[in-house]
Amino acid sequence: MDLLTGALIVVGLVVFETISSIDNAIINADVLATMGQRARRWFLIWGLLFAVFVIRGVLPWLIVWIATPGLGPIEALTATFSEDPRVIAAIEESAPIMLTGGGTFLVFLFLHWLFLEPKHFGLRGERIIIRKGIWFYAVASIVLLVIVWICIQTNPMMAFAAVVGSTGFFIVSGFRTNAEQAEQQLVEGKTSLSDWSKILYLEIIDATFSIDGVIGAFAFTLSVPLILLGNGIGAFVVREVTIRHVDQVKKYPFLKNGAMYSIAFLGMIMLMDGFGFHIPPWVSPIFTISIVVFFLVRSIRYNGMAQVNDPAAAFPDLFSIADEPSPENGLIPDRNDK
Known part of the structure; x- marks a missing residue:
């Protein structure tokens, strides 16, 4: 791996880690606002170090080590060099x-967002798909069936890994849904927790949200040091967003779309690489950055139109913005819509 490729991979990892952690930054900011000064300072210093070195460093190293029984712990860390x-x-x-x-x-993470999660509509077709949200389970099952069938022809362990990946998604999704509900109760004051309990809660939240970034990092490289460097820098950026810029980030409605379409692209890259289509290492960072920039520009354009007139003039029948999901605005399916 030459220096330029390595630098490009790190930049791609930083962008992906940052964009995929926006929801995490918003939740952190909301919960931190309910905590005392000492607890906030402790979380922003020691909690960040834990998030960087344990979650974003140890987890990818463990994945490489467990998946490669022939390597020792040090070899798993330095294998790609x-x-x-x-x-x-x-x-x-x-x-x-x-x-x-x-x-x-x-891929499962993207499909769940596409079919079931409330969103700002960034591309044509998203409104139609979310109205047919119940199809998520059928589509996900068929996708898994196809992946397993292809893998069995090559290596049964790949088929087992696909099942592990789908199982991991549903486990993480369950934890995340429960954590988001708990966050809402904390912010609204419906739940009384000590500051240290809130810190523990935030660490659990960070772990569940970080899994996306850690797994997606393998689409860029299998090098644990590069993953630690790129994701670690991204985590510091997320900390800065949490402290100072969370309100500004909320003004860009389609950044989440950029994160999810990046996840879809990286998932397909990983599957293609696993099936034997050797993808050049520059593809993942270049396309990830391009996708994020595309949706950032759409957000800026939307905000510009919103200041002068109805943004629908610039995006007819494309976007729906609302504070609360409802069948009327299309953020959740209408049960009577067939």
């Missing part, structure tokens, strides 16, 4: 398994 033929062969053998499991997780 090693010239040892045994280490290279072990990584090449285990890479399709890791990529298939991670790709399945990311």
